[in-house]
Amino acid sequence: MSDQTDPLAWTRDYTPILRSLADEYGEEQPLSGYSVALASHLEQKTGVLIETLRDAGAEVLVTGSEPYSTKGEVVDALRDQDGVETFVEAGMTEEEWADGQHRLLEAEPDFILDDGCELIAKVHADHPDVARQVIGGGEQTTAGITRLEAMEDEDVLEFPVYGVNDTPMKHFFDNVHGTGESSLSNVMITTNTMLSGKTVVVGGYGYCGRGIARKARGMGAQTIVTEVDPRKALEAHMDGHRIASMAEAASEADYVITSTGNRDVVREDHFDELQDGVILANAGHFDVEIAVAALEDAADRVTEPRDGVTRYHMADGRRINLLAEGRLVNLTGPHSSGHPAEVMDTTFAMMFEAARDMLAEGRGEKLAPGLYAMPDRLDRAVANRKLETLDVDVDDLTDRQREYYEEWEHPDSAF
Numbered sequence: 001m002s003d004q005t006d007p008l009a010w011t012r013d014y015t016p017i018l019r020s021l022a023d024e025y026g027e028e029q030p031l032s033g034y035s036v037a038l039a040s041h042l043e044q045k046t047g048v049l050i051e052t053l054r055d056a057g058a059e060v061l062v063t064g065s066e067p068y069s070t071k072g073e074v075v076d077a078l079r080d081q082d083g084v085e086t087f088v089e090a091g092m093t094e095e096e097w098a099d100g101q102h103r104l105l106e107a108e109p110d111f112i113l114d115d116g117c118e119l120i121a122k123v124h125a126d127h128p129d130v131a132r133q134v135i136g137g138g139e140q141t142t143a144g145i146t147r148l149e150a151m152e153d154e155d156v157l158e159f160p161v162y163g164v165n166d167t168p169m170k171h172f173f174d175n176v177h178g179t180g181e182s183s184l185s186n187v188m189i190t191t192n193t194m195l196s197g198k199t200v201v202v203g204g205y206g207y208c209g210r211g212i213a214r215k216a217r218g219m220g221a222q223t224i225v226t227e228v229d230p231r232k233a234l235e236a237h238m239d240g241h242r243i244a245s246m247a248e249a250a251s252e253a254d255y256v257i258t259s260t261g262n263r264d265v266v267r268e269d270h271f272d273e274l275q276d277g278v279i280l281a282n283a284g285h286f287d288v289e290i291a292v293a294a295l296e297d298a299a300d301r302v303t304e305p306r307d308g309v310t311r312y313h314m315a316d317g318r319r320i321n322l323l324a325e326g327r328l329v330n331l332t333g334p335h336s337s338g339h340p341a342e343v344m345d346t347t348f349a350m351m352f353e354a355a356r357d358m359l360a361e362g363r364g365e366k367l368a369p370g371l372y373a374m375p376d377r378l379d380r381a382v383a384n385r386k387l388e389t390l391d392v393d394v395d396d397l398t399d400r401q402r403e404y405y406e407e408w409e410h411p412d413s414a415f
């Protein structure tokens with residue numbers, strides 16, 4: 001396939017960590033004999049991860065983690081590859097998509113790489129016999145970790161799961177920079193408006209919200225952050241953003257972008273405060289952060305002035321614009337292609353390492369069921385691989401420096 005006809009060609013050029021993993025493990029095939037289920041937004045970067053798992057010997061069973069983010073050309077490119085089985089198509093209804101996930105789970109995967117805890121929750125709820133056979137899993141999102149914590153609290157997990165989302169190599173880069181840049185660029189492309197000089201309200205100052213707010217300010221916007229955690233609110237304040245309640249911020253917003261992992265962050269109480277022409281978008285995992293059904297009820301009529309924009313006409317003449325129907329704006333909008341490939345390269349390398357460590361290194365058989373932090377050695381190894389691809393050198397600790405960290409008396413110090 002040429003670069004022009006191969007939908008993954010461009011992305012491979014921007015995913016050097018995954019390519020280095022494929023090169024290193026292509027011959028040894030450490031995942032040979034294992035089937036790995038993968039639920040993720042099924043677009044080009046995910047395609048390269050699938051190729052990498054397959055090159056390392058796995059049989060890869062593929063579905064989307066969201067019904068509307070599947071790219072048909074990627075599914076077409078993967079469908080006929082040896083070692084890959086697809087259970088998803090572009091344009092599926094929610095029922096067809098869920099049915100595909102169940103069919104995937106009936107194929108009895110050994111390992112589950114998940115996004116939003118889609119497959120892990122379903123295998124426990126609907127396929128308990130399969131769940132008991134699964135060796136392990138990895139979860140790449142904040143929303144999925146929250147669900148896994150709830151499963152652990154109820155003591156229902158049947159296998160060990162690595163919380164890939166919580167590794168420094170994931171959330172410091174993917175959530176902050178990936179979500180930050182891709183959410184803002186998608187808001188601008190979808191609306192053909194500029195952020196400079198506008199007021200951007202960011203709901204939530206976690207990893208994603210922090211990236212969105214910082215980058216919006218870097219582009220010349222005035223930023224207001226809303227929070228429910230007093231420490232996060234103070235952090236936003238110290239970082240130079242204004243803090244306000246949503247009720248107060250809504251009246252000044254040109255844009256409101258939510259990223260909390262929670263629901264109803266923009267709700268009935270706020271609709272009356274919003275200005276004419278405001279643009280609402282969500283970057284959190286589920287489409288519940290903006291109360292869309294309530295907005296529809298509150299509106300006199302609804303139009304679609306532009307691809308990806310739903311406009312709610314209020315009785316008093318104000319127009320409230322909602323992007324991507326309140327779903328992940330950077331992944332499901334008409335122009336969206338998700339996070340930049342360079343940042344997904346890091347996240348997907350962590351997902352690959354989760355599978356390799358639990359399957360090929362045998363950690364999955366040794367760990368009891370539960371949610372686990374990923375070993376720091378794997379995080380460091382991916383960071384080093386990334387630095388190598390950037391051709392950047394860093395210092396090593398000297399023996400004396402290592403000893404200094406380990407001793408408490410510090411005999412050489414002046415005090």
Ligand SMILES: NC(=O)c1ccc[n+]([C@@H]2O[C@H](COP(=O)([O-])OP(=O)(O)OC[C@H]3O[C@@H](n4cnc5c(N)ncnc54)[C@H](O)[C@@H]3O)[C@@H](O)[C@H]2O)c1
Binds near residue numbers: 142207209263286329
């Ligand atoms: N768009 C993407 O590509 C992408 C990428 C990574 C994560 N996510 C999703 O984004 C969401 C946030 O992820 P994160 O890593 O930033 O999580 P996080 O836990 O670090 O941050 C969430 C923040 O939202 C705050 N919050 C909760 N309820 C709130 C409310 N009602 N009003 C204001 N603030 C509230 C919390 O106090 C917290 O500080 C999750 O749903 C996650 O799955 C999306």
